[in-house]
Amino acid sequence: MNKASRLFCPALVTPKNAVVKQTEQLSRSQKLLTELGLVKSGSNGTYQIMPMAQRSVDKMIDLVQRNMLLAGGQKITLPILTPTNLWKKTGRLDGDISEFYMVRDRSGKQFLMSPTHEEAVTAMLATTSPISYRQLPLRLYQIGPKFRDELKTRFGLMRAKEFLMKDMYSFDVSEETARETYSIVSAAYDRLFKQLEVPFVKVNAATGMMGGSVSHEYHYISPVGEDTLLQCSSCGFAGNSEVLDVKPGSPVSCPSCKGSDLKEVRGVEVAHTFLLGDKYSKPLGATFLNTSGKPQSLVMGCYGIGISRVIAAALEVLSSEQELHWPRLLAPYDVCLIGPKQGSKEQPAAEVIENELLLQVGELCGQQELLHDDRKELTIGKRLLEAKRLGHPLIIVVGAKAAHQGSPKLEVHLSKGEKLELDINEALKLIADYSQHKESLLKGIFPQDTQERISDSVGHQL
């Protein structure tokens, strides 16, 4: 069990009438994250993740790993420092390099603080002893920090200079099997985004600097998004305006249902998949031995998920101006239990119920999923307000009514303002159901309506 009195959650207290120098554009969820002490601004577009937000990050990592395992992924770690000479070979230093952090070691050798690892992983395969076609396909992934010296950092974690990514690289014998790999990994992405229960759209994408032939982006729709998408309000179809190649201002009818015109919406790109072909394997010499024993270029794919960005963007979509709302699987805690105020009339009787609940709730949802707001020097009202702003999915108040002899009642607050008055067994049932729902989600079992709602947008792609 976690105690609120011990939790490091350095809330930003702005003195009244203070002139706050706003150096950066913050979206509403990022403002809440900062004010509530879940994230602190480091220097120039870097962020410090505080304990409560770290729990969410670790849950997201766990969820990603489960899905990577199902997609046949093998976890590795590549160094953050990649020699720039590898990037010279693939031509990726020929364009605009102003977003790259570059550093020299004491011998003068130059490195990139890697924004991505196509070169590094391909060069690694090029220098292993020859891989046989029998060992393919191969799907390697890692989870780690990436770096991009953005001209303009915005919206906190959503576009930071240092961010956490999951990147997977796949290696196949042919374009055909690479497409199979692409479907398998894409299915894992689809499942992951369904598990997060945040509406998303998947669109055909331009391949841009990554090169390659097939590419999709996963977006959360939000006014703070930096990409322009065109979406059909009838059938849910969505496309990237770059790819659809439409003139600004001119109406375009939906290519899927033909029923209505596409409307511009803003999207936050949270994941991206690419079929790369031999764009990297050829210049870097990464080959396998084919059935005739001859070396042949590996056919590659790459697949990224912005771990910190998914959390930030999901919060932006779900939250209100006043309250954070978390995807169920990413909430820092499932349950927040608020005990009676110190010195109140009801304290002794309510504390008996409180202690009983601490044990039973901890058993139902797991000790680590229970946050006990034990700051009894604070009123219940003040603690409840904070708990709601933090967006705990289930807030249980053990207050005056819990002291009723014979029929003690608990006040249970669900996110989005719903409030229930329950007896102990009803409250425990609610928690058990909640944990059960989480378990189902983790297993990839979705309620009927989620499946339909989401397949609507996933189904309709360019």
Add this chain to the structure above:
Amino acid sequence: MNKASRLFCPALVTPKNAVVKQTEQLSRSQKLLTELGLVKSGSNGTYQIMPMAQRSVDKMIDLVQRNMLLAGGQKITLPILTPTNLWKKTGRLDGDISEFYMVRDRSGKQFLMSPTHEEAVTAMLATTSPISYRQLPLRLYQIGPKFRDELKTRFGLMRAKEFLMKDMYSFDVSEETARETYSIVSAAYDRLFKQLEVPFVKVNAATGMMGGSVSHEYHYISPVGEDTLLQCSSCGFAGNSEVLDVKPGSPVSCPSCKGSDLKEVRGVEVAHTFLLGDKYSKPLGATFLNTSGKPQSLVMGCYGIGISRVIAAALEVLSSEQELHWPRLLAPYDVCLIGPKQGSKEQPAAEVIENELLLQVGELCGQQELLHDDRKELTIGKRLLEAKRLGHPLIIVVGAKAAHQGSPKLEVHLSKGEKLELDINEALKLIADYSQHKESLLKGIFPQDTQERISDSVGHQL
């Protein structure tokens, strides 16, 4: 279950008579790690962790987190990029800075690729709203990559330029409570090193560039160690030669048992604890409000464990020239199951046993802890040799004797060359016991003799 046929483990095949350009000094375990394809050399002292070694890294991370939780630790993430101006304030850029990687962003601002985070975490606390004495002690930790531009990288992962660390920072109201925190975190370290079951010594240490008053180092004794320790062969006492301040060559009698002279041994420093006092909090202005409501400097401690180095050094201590041996809790897999050779006489009957075992073993030790060597095109002998070199704790061979009708027998190889012939139930019992032992270790329950052996060295410090 994991299949050996799919596992990416790029063994280094050196052509016979090839002249290998050895650019780096490798110890025996690092040589095995590289040859067997668990670790690949990146560029200039960086390493790529391959899937099997990654499993060990992830287990170590899990073990560290369990112990940090018990020590009241709260997990956070600090950016890798730390502004150099913070380090100027504490004077740590005044000395030799040749080991630091420094990088400028597009605005010209200079950053360190952090080798450690005292400045960053202290500056963070200095810029939160004032902390009350009621919120202390505070123990924040993170797990992430660190950077050091070593003049000479050696022994692979043991001294790499980019390495994985757990670093914890503690904040207290006074020297007295900081010492309590120091004992609590030290107890967590002692437990962790006992759980790893590798003999270690804990010595008083010089505080060096970190500053502060009290400091201990945890060492594994190995000829490849870079520190000189003085150890008593009678009582186990050990000290750092820097701290003992003895003249080279002159015999020193043991300050603990007085019974014999100290002998020089080499130690690999795998963890370090410091009581820092206000060395960082004062210059950076990190204060708390004391009982009178007045700001007062926080009293700090810091505590590091080299995640990648512990694994590398433990392997160096335990392994032979020919075979890796893992700490039980860090072995990539608990069990390796080798099936019959394709086309052999025994194949059909042995495969019945094999399939039954796959199910039952997976249930006993967990599916992820079972590696199935399904490469049936290879002889059992070749696969067994590789499995032994990789150091799987339990290797089960389902060969000719498994095809005996009525009394099928399995060959079970334990690490260090022990070999047993068991029937199925006996083998399953062995696996269950092994898993049970792991569970006990994770709970901090140690067999009597381990406890004594280790408390010997832990107990005797300067």
